[in-house]
Amino acid sequence: MKLASSNKVGLDAWVVGLILLGALLAVGVLDVYQLKLLGKVLIFWLIALGLQLLVAQAGVISLGHAAFMATGAYIAGLFSLQGQHDLILMLACVAVACAAFGSLMGALILRTQGLYQLMATLAIAQMAYYGFQSLRSLGGDDGFAVSNRPSVLGLITLNTDVKLLLAIIVILVLGLYVAHRIRRSEMGALMLAVRDDGRRVASLGISPYGVKVWAFLISAVFTGIGGALFAQLTRFTSPQLGSWYMSGELIILVLLGGGKTRSGLFLAAVAVVGIQEGVARYTDHWPLVLGALVLARVLWPENLGALKKAATPGEQGKAS
Amino acid sequence: MSLALLLEQLLNGLQFGLMLFLLSVGVTLIFGVMNLVNISHGSLFMLAAFFTYSAGARWGYGLGLLIGLGGIIIVAILLEWLVIRRLYQKSHLDQVLGTFGLMLIFNELVRIIWGSEPIFALTPNWLSGSIQLSENLYYPTYRLAITVVAILAGLAIWLLLSRTRIGMLVRAGADKRETVEALGVNINFLFAVVFVIGAVLAGLAGIMMGPLITVESGIGDPLLILALVVIVVGGAGSLKGCLAASVLIGMIDTLSRALVTADFAGGAGRAISSMSVYLLMLVVLLLRPQGLFTR
Numbered sequence: 001m002k003l004a005s006s007n008k009v010g011l012d013a014w015v016v017g018l019i020l021l022g023a024l025l026a027v028g029v030l031d032v033y034q035l036k037l038l039g040k041v042l043i044f045w046l047i048a049l050g051l052q053l054l055v056a057q058a059g060v061i062s063l064g065h066a067a068f069m070a071t072g073a074y075i076a077g078l079f080s081l082q083g084q085h086d087l088i089l090m091l092a093c094v095a096v097a098c099a100a101f102g103s104l105m106g107a108l109i110l111r112t113q114g115l116y117q118l119m120a121t122l123a124i125a126q127m128a129y130y131g132f133q134s135l136r137s138l139g140g141d142d143g144f145a146v147s148n149r150p151s152v153l154g155l156i157t158l159n160t161d162v163k164l165l166l167a168i169i170v171i172l173v174l175g176l177y178v179a180h181r182i183r184r185s186e187m188g189a190l191m192l193a194v195r196d197d198g199r200r201v202a203s204l205g206i207s208p209y210g211v212k213v214w215a216f217l218i219s220a221v222f223t224g225i226g227g228a229l230f231a232q233l234t235r236f237t238s239p240q241l242g243s244w245y246m247s248g249e250l251i252i253l254v255l256l257g258g259g260k261t262r263s264g265l266f267l268a269a270v271a272v273v274g275i276q277e278g279v280a281r282y283t284d285h286w287p288l289v290l291g292a293l294v295l296a297r298v299l300w301p302e303n304l305g306a307l308k309k310a311a312t313p314g315e316q317g318k319a320s
Numbered sequence: 321m322s323l324a325l326l327l328e329q330l331l332n333g334l335q336f337g338l339m340l341f342l343l344s345v346g347v348t349l350i351f352g353v354m355n356l357v358n359i360s361h362g363s364l365f366m367l368a369a370f371f372t373y374s375a376g377a378r379w380g381y382g383l384g385l386l387i388g389l390g391g392i393i394i395v396a397i398l399l400e401w402l403v404i405r406r407l408y409q410k411s412h413l414d415q416v417l418g419t420f421g422l423m424l425i426f427n428e429l430v431r432i433i434w435g436s437e438p439i440f441a442l443t444p445n446w447l448s449g450s451i452q453l454s455e456n457l458y459y460p461t462y463r464l465a466i467t468v469v470a471i472l473a474g475l476a477i478w479l480l481l482s483r484t485r486i487g488m489l490v491r492a493g494a495d496k497r498e499t500v501e502a503l504g505v506n507i508n509f510l511f512a513v514v515f516v517i518g519a520v521l522a523g524l525a526g527i528m529m530g531p532l533i534t535v536e537s538g539i540g541d542p543l544l545i546l547a548l549v550v551i552v553v554g555g556a557g558s559l560k561g562c563l564a565a566s567v568l569i570g571m572i573d574t575l576s577r578a579l580v581t582a583d584f585a586g587g588a589g590r591a592i593s594s595m596s597v598y599l600l601m602l603v604v605l606l607l608r609p610q611g612l613f614t615r
Contacts, residue, residue, distance in 0.1 A: 055413070061412065061413050061416070063416070108602070108606065111605075111606060111609075112605050112606075112609050113609075114412060115351070115357055115412060115556070116552060116605055116609055118357075118412065118416065119548055119549070119551075119552045119601070119605070120552075120601075120602065120605050122545065122548070123549065123598040123601045123602050123605075124598070124602065126545065126594075126595075126598050127595045127598045127599065127602075130591045130594040130595050131591050131595070133591060133594075134591030244545065248417070248420045251413075251416075251417060252417060252420075255413070255417050284431075285428045285431065285432055287424040287425075287427065287428045288424065288425055288428035288429070288432075290421070290424060291420075291421040291422065291423070291424030291425035291428070292421065292425060293421075294417055294418065294420065294421035294424075295403070295418055295421035295422060295425070297417075298407070298410065298414045298415075298417055298418035298421065299403070299406050299407075299418065301414075
């Protein structure tokens with residue numbers, strides 16, 4: 001177990017600051033389509049920040065996080081159906097719901113080990129997926145439009161994409177700060193310790209199970225808020241957000257981004273969204289490129305690690 | 321529901337369970353012997369169906385069958401040699417993501433070669449009628465035929481594993497891999513054989529189920545998830561557990577779809593029948609994490 005040395009963390013923080021500044025400036029000049037892309041990248045970044053805590057820090061793999069994304073998206077959609085609604089209230093509801101769902105799911109699945117744990121996350125997420133699919137009054141399999149945008153404290157209505165993007169950036173900054181504080185906290189250190197040797201943690205009188213449930217809960221809240229913002233950005237939600245392909249994509253973000261830096265996760269989000277949207281301009285077959293990239297990353301981790309070392313400051317990422 | 325209808329659903333459930341068994345055998349053997357989680361196993365199911373029915377449309381069913389099985393053997397050998405072999409030593413996360421990537425690649429390759437529209441899966445003429453099982457129960461010949469083939473394939477794999485030298489090595493490898501290796505067995509070759517056997521059985525299931533489902537890109541994936549459920553319920557690496565769990569899950573899945581109507585509980589009927597299998601798996605995981613049918 002090693003914590004990143006402070007100057008590298010400092011460098012990572014500088015890069016994160018530059019990215020955020022760049023995003024702020026970009027909001028002013030981008031057109032509607034490009035704003036959507038930027039929004040997707042930032043939302044995936046936010047989700048990856050939470051998942052990094054669970055997967056890289058606490059060492060728990062989940063193939064079920066799409067369930068939280070869909071939960072967040074559906075709650076955002078329900079608020080939107082009411083007409084005028086408040087962003088903060090909506091996100092608070094998402095956070096509470098995903099914290100409850102996340103701690104329940106975590107408490108159940110963490111009683112199992114290894115492959116079985118993975119299957120358990122998948123099973124619960126599939127049940128949630130079929131649950132959303134059966135909501136016929138909410139469009140069933142087709143989902144429904146999220147047409148009303150929220151307002152903030154009754155002062156500003158986020159009726160344009162620019163305003164929504166600014167709100168997303170503010171939430172992202174909060175998310176970056178919270179994730180950073182958790183990593184540097186006692187809980188963050190405990191997560192690393194649990195990942196490396198749960199029995200030693202237990203011998204100190206701390207329950208490794210409890211630490212992992214917390215990690216699960218935190219990542220669920222991040223993913224849920226990301227899902228709510230995603231529904232607002234795309235003005236649409238459907239059960240597909242909860243499918244296991246989506247769960248795979250979310251884990252891929254952490255794998256590509258590495259375990260330690262925040263800027264690495266940003267690059268991963270850029271890569272995934274870039275492949276989905278950029279390659280899609282030339283061919284429909286973007287999953288081919290994504291699949292090849294993931295396979296290459298798994299088969300030759302050292303080469304891509306070196307690439308990333310050159311491309312990003314901070315430490316070489318390692319996901320497992 | 322009449323008795324005949326119930327009987328028909330039971331037969332359908334048994335048959336679906338046996339198909340699941342053919343698909344799951346590969347996954348459970350590969351996990352039991354090589355400790356590898358293979359998400360892309362469903363792609364072999366899909367590829368065999370595509371090989372068979374695109375060749376079969378041109379040159380007839382018999383040749384299509386040969387091309388389908390032969391093609392899947394070649395694909396499996398190449399896949400094991402190029403990719404799977406490098407994944408054995410990796411962590412489960414890397415295995416899941418690597419084979420997830422493979423699955424995406426295969427799905428897209430199929431879409432590139434055959435397009436997104438489903439292709440037509442013909443059945444041979446002599447299997448197209450139905451057979452009268454009782455006074456008012458007619459059952460399609462094709463479904464009966466594939467049930468018989470699945471039972472024969474299951475018997476063959478059981479004989480292979482329990483009565484032959486290679487089967488003995490596979491079972492030994494599942495228990496103590498290092499010891500088998502220390503006894504001078506070429507473990508790489510053994511793994512390759514197990515992988516190809518699993519692929520052929522998955523391919524056989526894909527070919528036989530082709531006419532019953534729509535043959536399109538990604539058809540193997542939902543079944544693969546069910547196969548993973550089978551492995552958890554049956555216990556990894558156990559052939560008997562795999563068979564029992566496959567039939568159990570095939571029955572539950574088929575019967576719940578038939579018995580629980582869509583309007584049940586305010587539109588939640590479909591959800592309940594889709595969820596039932598996962599609910600079973602969750603209960604098994606929490607109460608008997610080692611699987612229902614292992615000692």
